[in-house]
Amino acid sequence: MNAALQLDRFTVSLGDLEILKGVDLTVPFGELHVLMGPNGSGKSTLCHALMGKNGYTSSGSVLVGGTDLAGLGVDQRARAGLFQAFQYPVEIPGVPLDALITEMRSNDEDAFDERVEQMSGRLGMDNFLSRSVNVGLSGGEKKRSEMFQLAVSAPRMAVLDEIDSGLDVDAVREVAELVESLRKPDLGILIITHYSRILRYMRPDRVHVLVDGRIVRSGGSEVAEQLDSDGYEQWRRDNVGRPSALPDDLSGEF
Amino acid sequence: MINLDSFALKNISRGEPAWLSAERNEAFAIFERLPMPSSKEELWRYVNIDFDIGDYLLPVEPGCVEVSPLEGAATLDVVDGLAIGSGTRNPDFTLIPLALDRTEDRNDSTRYSSPGSGHDKFSAAHRAFGTDGASIRVPEGRVVREPLVVRVQSTLPGSISFPRVMIDIGPSAQASVVIRLSSPDLLETVVVPEIDVMLGPAANLDLTVNQVWGDTTTSLGRTRIEADRDANITFAEVGLGGALSRLYLAVDLLGVGSSAKIVGAYFGDEKQVLDYRYFMRHARENTTSEMFLKGAVDDEALSIFTGMIRIEEEAQRTNAFQTNRNLLLSDQASAQSVPNLEILANDVKCGHGSTVGPLDAEQRYYLMSRGLDRDRADQLQLKGFFEDALSRFPVSTELDSVRERVHAKYERTQSADRV
Ligand SMILES: Nc1ncnc2c1ncn2[C@@H]1O[C@H](COP(=O)(O)OP(=O)(O)O)[C@@H](O)[C@H]1O
Ligand SMILES: [Mg+2]
Numbered sequence: 001m002n003a004a005l006q007l008d009r010f011t012v013s014l015g016d017l018e019i020l021k022g023v024d025l026t027v028p029f030g031e032l033h034v035l036m037g038p039n040g041s042g043k044s045t046l047c048h049a050l051m052g053k054n055g056y057t058s059s060g061s062v063l064v065g066g067t068d069l070a071g072l073g074v075d076q077r078a079r080a081g082l083f084q085a086f087q088y089p090v091e092i093p094g095v096p097l098d099a100l101i102t103e104m105r106s107n108d109e110d111a112f113d114e115r116v117e118q119m120s121g122r123l124g125m126d127n128f129l130s131r132s133v134n135v136g137l138s139g140g141e142k143k144r145s146e147m148f149q150l151a152v153s154a155p156r157m158a159v160l161d162e163i164d165s166g167l168d169v170d171a172v173r174e175v176a177e178l179v180e181s182l183r184k185p186d187l188g189i190l191i192i193t194h195y196s197r198i199l200r201y202m203r204p205d206r207v208h209v210l211v212d213g214r215i216v217r218s219g220g221s222e223v224a225e226q227l228d229s230d231g232y233e234q235w236r237r238d239n240v241g242r243p244s245a246l247p248d249d250l251s252g253e254f
Numbered sequence: 255m256i257n258l259d260s261f262a263l264k265n266i267s268r269g270e271p272a273w274l275s276a277e278r279n280e281a282f283a284i285f286e287r288l289p290m291p292s293s294k295e296e297l298w299r300y301v302n303i304d305f306d307i308g309d310y311l312l313p314v315e316p317g318c319v320e321v322s323p324l325e326g327a328a329t330l331d332v333v334d335g336l337a338i339g340s341g342t343r344n345p346d347f348t349l350i351p352l353a354l355d356r357t358e359d360r361n362d363s364t365r366y367s368s369p370g371s372g373h374d375k376f377s378a379a380h381r382a383f384g385t386d387g388a389s390i391r392v393p394e395g396r397v398v399r400e401p402l403v404v405r406v407q408s409t410l411p412g413s414i415s416f417p418r419v420m421i422d423i424g425p426s427a428q429a430s431v432v433i434r435l436s437s438p439d440l441l442e443t444v445v446v447p448e449i450d451v452m453l454g455p456a457a458n459l460d461l462t463v464n465q466v467w468g469d470t471t472t473s474l475g476r477t478r479i480e481a482d483r484d485a486n487i488t489f490a491e492v493g494l495g496g497a498l499s500r501l502y503l504a505v506d507l508l509g510v511g512s513s514a515k516i517v518g519a520y521f522g523d524e525k526q527v528l529d530y531r532y533f534m535r536h537a538r539e540n541t542t543s544e545m546f547l548k549g550a551v552d553d554e555a556l557s558i559f560t561g562m563i564r565i566e567e568e569a570q571r572t573n574a575f576q577t578n579r580n581l582l583l584s585d586q587a588s589a590q591s592v593p594n595l596e597i598l599a600n601d602v603k604c605g606h607g608s609t610v611g612p613l614d615a616e617q618r619y620y621l622m623s624r625g626l627d628r629d630r631a632d633q634l635q636l637k638g639f640f641e642d643a644l645s646r647f648p649v650s651t652e653l654d655s656v657r658e659r660v661h662a663k664y665e666r667t668q669s670a671d672r673v
Contacts (some may be wrong), residue, residue, distance in 0.1 A: 051623050054615070074622035075631070084623055090616045094638030094645065103634060104624050132638070133620075149624060 002066030003028045004157040004188020005050075009060035012042070012049040019045045021213040022060065027157065027188040029065075032179070034191045034199060036224065037210035038232045043192045044087055046210075047161045051084050052077050065156040079106070081156030085146035085163055087192075092133040097125070097145065100133055104153060112152065119151040123178075139166035147178055157188045164198040176201030196224040211235045255311035255413055258285075258383055262312060266385055273358050281381030288375040297374075300558050300590050301500065301529050305472070307375060310414035310444050312383055317409030327432075327651075329403040335415030336386045346396045347429065348389065349404075352418055355389035360420055360450075376474045380446045384416030387448075390431060394424035394454070401430045401462075401649050406447060408437040408471060414444040421450065423457035423485075430460035432651050435475075436495070439468040449477040453485035455509065460488045460648035464656065467495035469524070476502045483509030488648045492656050493520035493528050493549075494663065500529035507534075507541040507569075518547035519643040521660055522555030522587075523667045530559045534576075536569040536599075545576040548643040550636065551587035552667040560592040561606070567598040576606040581613060581639060583667065629668070636664055 005027040012020040019042045027033045037043050049056040052074045062069045067080045092100075105112045120126060125148050134142055143163055150158050160179070164172045176198050179189060191198065199207070199221060207223040208215050209232070216235040217223055256262045263282050267275040290306060291298040316333035323329050328342040328349050337351030348355075388404045406417045423429055437443060445467070453459055467473055473496050479487055493499055505514045514534065522528045528551075534543045549557045563574045580589035593606040613635055621631035640660050644653055 051619075053619055073628070074619060075625055075627045078623055078625035086620065086623075090614075090620045092617050092620065092635065092638055094641030095634055099634065099637075100621070100624065103621075103626050103630060106625065132642075153625065 002063070004031075004065060005159075005190065006063040007060065010046075010049070010058060010062060011060055012045055012056055012058045014045070014056060019213050020049065020058075023210070023213075023215055025208060025215060027190055029156075029188055030183070030185040031205040032183055032189040032191065032202065034193065034204045034207045034224070035210055036193055036196065036207060036227060038194055041210045042213045043194070043210060044161055047084050047087075047159050047192065050077070050082060050159060078153075078155075083150050083153055083155035083158045085143075085150055085158070085160040087161040087165065089134045089142050089146055091135045093135055095133050096130050097133050098129040101129070101149075101152065104149070111154075115152045115154060119148055123148050123151075140168075140171045143167065143171075143175060147175065151182060156186065157190070158182075159190045159192065161192045162194070163191065164193055164195065169197075172198050173201045196228050199224045209235060255313050255410065258308065258310075258312055258379060258414070263382060266383065271356065271358070274356060278382050281378050284373070285375060285378035285382050288378060291374050291376075297502075297531060300556065301498070301527060303498075305444075307379060307414065307444070311412055313410050313413050313415055319407060319409050321405070324403055327400050327403045329405065330388045332387050332404060332406045332417045332419075334408060334410050334413060335384065335417045337388060341388075345393075347392045347398050347402065349402050350389050352387040352389045352420060353385060355391075355420075360389070376446045377448070377476055379414075380416045380418070380448055380476075384418050384446075384448070387418035387420070390419070390421045390429070392423050392427040392429045394427055396424070396427045396429075398427075398429040401432045401460075401651050403651075404431065404433045406433060406435045406445075408443045408445045408467075409441070411441050411443060414446065417445065417447045419447075419449045421459065421461070422452045423454060423459045425454040425482075426456045427454065428458040430462070430649050432462045432464065432649060434464045434466070434652070435473065436466045437468040437471045440470055441468050442470045444472045444474070447473065447475045449475070451477070451479040451487065453479070453481045453487055453512070455482045456484040457482070458486050461490070462647060462649055462651070463489075463491040464652050465491060465493045465495055465499055465501075466659070467499055469495065469497060469526075471496050471499075473499045475500060477504070479503075479505045479514065481505070481507050481509055481512035481514065484511040485509060486513050486515075488515040488517070490517040490647045491520075492644075493518070493522075493530075494656070494659055496526065496528070498527040498529065500531070502531045502533075504533045505535065505543070506537060507543065508537045510538045511540045512538070513542040514544075515646075516543070516545040516547070517643055517646045518545075518549070519640050519656075519660075520547070520549040520557060521551075521640070521663050522549070522557055523552040523663055524555060525553070526551075526555040528555070528557045530557075532559070532561045534561070534563045534574065536563070536565045536572045536574060538566075538568060539570045539572065541569055542573045543575070544573075545578070546643060546646060547578045548580075548639060549578075549589065550581040550583055550639070550664075551589050552583040552663075554584075554586040556588050556590075558590045558592075560590075560594065562594040562596065563604065563606070564596040565599050565602055565604070569599045570601040572599060572602045572604075574602065574604045576608075578606075578608045579639075580610040581636070582611060583613070583664075632668075633661075633664065637661070
């Protein structure tokens with residue numbers, strides 16, 4: 001059976017800079033995986049390259065639900081069932097969230113409307129629907145808006161980039177529980193984070209560790225525990241001499 | 255129609271009060287002396303006036319148009335510089351032809367005495383030859399809820415007309431006025447509209463100008479606003495039409511505690527030139543101004559925004575902000591955005607932001623990642639770009655039709671099969 005996401009020797013460069021150096025990763029339908037890595041390891045790059053953002057050149061293969069994404073534009077990838085929740089969602093002045101939601105509505109109109117109805121109640125989005133997308137929202141509100149859009153688009157594969165960053169403990173728990181509640185047999189989820197704390201509130205099927213553009217370890221939740229005690233350095237040893245990661249506040253999408 | 259000459263002047267002046275004839279004669283002398291403006295002058299930089307004003311004729315009666323009153327709003331139509339009908343008089347306000355209200359308090363030379371007021375050949379012609387327009391007065395303490403509407407049209411090919419709207423809002427009075435400027439496409443005409451606003455102490459006015467001139471109309475407009483103590487003005491302009499449409503706006507915050515909010519949205523395509531010269535003068539303390547203009551240019555269009563904020567020495571504790579954002583939708587289009595600050599006081603908060611650039615790639619990416627194709631993503635972004643300005647408009651009258659026009663304009667410029 002096809003997986004929700006299947007990456008084979010996926011490499012990504014930005015100009016001359018090779019950031020991902022051959023990533024193999026499979027997220028079967030119904031599973032929740034976590035990708036962990038220090039700042040600058042290439043996590044957001046992975047998201048953008050999957051989404052087909054301009055400027056990234058990639059090789060290897062990417063399949064979402066068995067559909068090869070090669071050559072597809074950003075919107076076509078979205079319609080093939082890939083959803084990205086952004087680490088830094090951009091502000092779109094003058095475009096209320098409900099206008100965007102209306103534009104997102106596809107063929108399954110009734111089901112879509114039901115999801116909007118249900119999720120906006122559940123996530124308390126009523127006050128946000130008439131406000132411009134991401135404009136003036138706090139970090140937590142932006143994440144909530146991303147989760148809302150995820151839930152209403154009903155993708156086959158959802159990639160959530162640092163959905164826990166910048167949130168206080170309660171908000172992290174809330175997000176984690178929400179993600180858990182979205183789990184279903186026809187959806188694959190990949191949570192991207194550089195902290196293990198969100199894992200306290202969810203039960204991932206697998207945890208992968210990305211360091212310097214490569215997956216250096218995959219396993220069960222014990223991988224996260226090991227990370228907690230030993231940090232990422234253990235996997236860096238054989239990478240001595242490579243440029244080190246950016247400090248926390250400088251990382252991210254450029 | 256008649257030539258702009260001393261013969262016409264004599265004809266117009268017949269039967270008018272002496273102060274008005276004197277005013278006309280003085281203006282006519284200036285008109286004759288001044289050359290056509292040149293782009294070498296700072297106030298006309300980037301703009302190329304390639305016609306002679308003498309080639310256009312002054313209408314002596316309005317062209318034939320159908321005007322039907324607006325539902326639920328007092329309306330006056332000014333066609334080819336001349337008002338039609340007798341307007342509305344009631345205890346709350348008067349909205350009547352200016353020709354019926356030519357009293358000395360409406361003497362231009364007393365009102366336009368400040369230096370640097372940017373007078374030129376066109377405004378001199380306006381003062382010499384302008385005979386009519388609309389006069390709006392709201393007496394002290396009156397509150398007029400429904401917008402008062404003035405529809406200015408130009409209908410005669412080869413004509414030059416000088417419509418004027420004079421607005422006096424009395425002390426503590428409140429009103430909103432909508433002025434619509436229109437002409438048919440393919441009708442070659444020059445219009446020199448002037449709007450003159452006086453706000454008494456604690457007066458409030460929302461003034462919206464909806465500029466939808468036809469595609470071969472040249473408009474060289476001036477708007478002057480004077481605010482007394484604690485008065486508030488919101489001035490909003492949409493600029494969509496015209497071959498060349500220029501607006502020289504001078505706002506004088508003359509009274510302590512007065513404030514002005516200036517909003518604008520403009521969209522030029524083909525070879526349109528949209529030219530905005532805005533001057534905001536803070537004369538007294540505790541005054542506040544905010545300018546917020548957003549524009550787009552497509553094809554070979556050109557837009558110009560120069561925004562001058564001047565804060566006089568006396569104007570302490572003043573806030574003045576200015577934002578001008580421009581979208582370039584084609585390689586051939588250009589936008590000039592020139593903010594200027596002249597601050598003579600020391601206790602002020604001032605700021606300006608000015609940008610010129612294409613549609614935002616990050617916004618496009620975000621929207622496309624939600625499944626919108628590129629066209630829909632860009633359309634939504636463009637809509638949002640203007641909505642950011644339109645949502646600050648004081649009255650919603652006609653806003654939906656403005657949205658439609660913006661949308662239609664964008665659709666048309668983006669369609670691939672366009673010649
Ligand atoms: N637009 C860019 N230009 C140059 N380098 C970039 C750009 N985006 C990311 N990088 C570099 O690529 C590496 C991975 O970045 P990123 O994917 O954002 O990491 P992460 O999300 O894991 O923190 C970093 O070394 C970063 O400096
Ligand atoms: Mg990142």
